[in-house]
Amino acid sequence: MGSSVADGGDHSRMRQLNERAVLASVRSAGELRVAQIVEQSGLGRTAVEEVLASLVERRWLVEESPAIRGRGRPARSYRFRAEAGHIVGLDIGAFSVRGVLTDLDGRMLANARHPVTPETPRKKRLATADQVIADCARDAGVPVSRVWAVGAGTTGLVDAAGTVVRANAIPDWGGTDLAGHFTAQLVVADNDSQLAALAEQRRGGADPPADMVFLHAGLRTGLALVLDGRLRRGAYGAAADMSALRGVAWEAALEYLHAVVPAEIPTVDKAERAFAAARDGDRPARAAVRKYAHAMAVAAATAIAIVDPRLLVLGGAFSQAADVLLEPLTAELTRLCPRVPEVRASALGGLCVALGAASLAQDAVNTRLLAPSRGPLPQLTTRSL
Structure with missing residues (x-):
């Protein structure tokens, strides 16, 4: 009596494990044929077939219409219902x-x-x-x-x-x-x-580098690190947080940009107007951008000196002004760092x-x-x- 209950529990547990194994295989690949699921999950074909039928019935997976090529029964494939x-x-x-x-x-x-x-x-x-x-x-x-x-x-x-x-x-x-x-x-x-x-590590390119310093530039400024292909939060979630350091004048740096546009422009739009003026060749605006880039580079250079990454990414809303900001930022980093990594702008912008x-x-x-x-x-x- 007790044995049958135990056997039933073991069978139920095994089925749960099989479900997760099959789901994990399909989830990671996007779409797989049955033979590929058998290979990746390590389960027997009969077990895989049973689990697939159950997951399709419960609407976790979808059986895709197979492409018909030549003779024989076309191979079935399955995808996870991301929708x-x-x-x-x-x-x-x-x-x-x-x-x-x-x-x-x-x-x-x-x-x-x-x-x-x-x-x-x-x-x-x-x-x-x-x-x-x-x-x-x-x-x-x-x-x-x-x-x-x-x-x-x-x-x-x-x-x-x-x-x-x-x-x-x-x-x-x-x-x-x-x-x-x-x-x-x-x-x-x-x-x-x-x-x-x-987001930059996941969506920024087909082959993101293992080590990256991310300079988050916008109405608020910050730094973050990706090391060995993983986001490094630190013990308390404060890795690369330099906001409290007196030598990092990020907040004051925004005033360089704000000072070269009319006072009546809303605060949220002032930096964009300053970048636009610099783009048009306005000398005070170009000087303001250089001063802002210097302030950004001081903190970024500190992280570069510690991590020695292959890449520095300029991200955030101000990355959309990379055409006027990237060159002075790189110049300041060259002055401050013994070795400057590749410097590029994120394509993700404010999102x-x-x-x-x-x-x-x-x-x-x-x-x-x-x-x-x-x-x-x-x-x-x-x-x-």
Whole structure:
């Protein structure tokens, strides 16, 4: 009697492990034929066939229509239903809240942005983030209930539990429990510069270097590190955070740009106007850009001297001014560093933090889906994580 119960439990456990093995194989490849799933999962063909039939029935996988080539039965292939759920990545800053909505494979389907100010109260800033999620879902044509996970990037230091420990740019932001606010089944949060670097590592090119310093330049400035192909957060999530060092005059550097445009221009637009003037050959604006580049280079050179990376990436909103900013930045680095890595601009622009937050949330979803301890995969619904 006891033996049969134990045997039943062992069989159920084995089936769960097989499901996760098959799902992991298809998830990592995008689409696989049965023979490839057998090879990658290490399971027998009969076990694979049984699991595939079950996962298709429960709508985790889709059997693709095979291409017919020559004689014989065409090989069947399967793909993961990336459209079954969605992920939102947020960039919650002092001057705006941005969001992107992706499918479970990371394909961006919509994005939205709402302005705020550093003085916007915490409750309203969070409500703006909720509205950005709703706008992204609406524009993508999916219900908010199908947002399985939210990733949030924000200025300041964020602990492992998703609480903002310190945020100099937003007066009442310290202590905000980001992980506890959003209603998605999974919520993860991290520092904005860290997540911008994660987005660059994942989306910045076909063959990203193992070691990279990411200079996050915009209305807020930061640094982040990718070492040995992985984002390096540090013991407390503050790796490469130089904001408190007196020799790093990032905030004052923005005033160089602001001083060369009319005072009535809104703060959020002043740097863009200064870059545009420098692009047009305006001498005071070009001098302001050089001063700004010098301030950026001081902190970046410190990280370069420690890490000795192959690449420095200029990212964030100001990367869109690379045509006037990259040359003086490289010149300053050449003066400060014994060896200057390749310097290039990110193509992700102002969406870099939101895209990195979506990548962080995607990792959390994958961990949840592929963990054998989670039990059997259920019938897929809008709340299936």
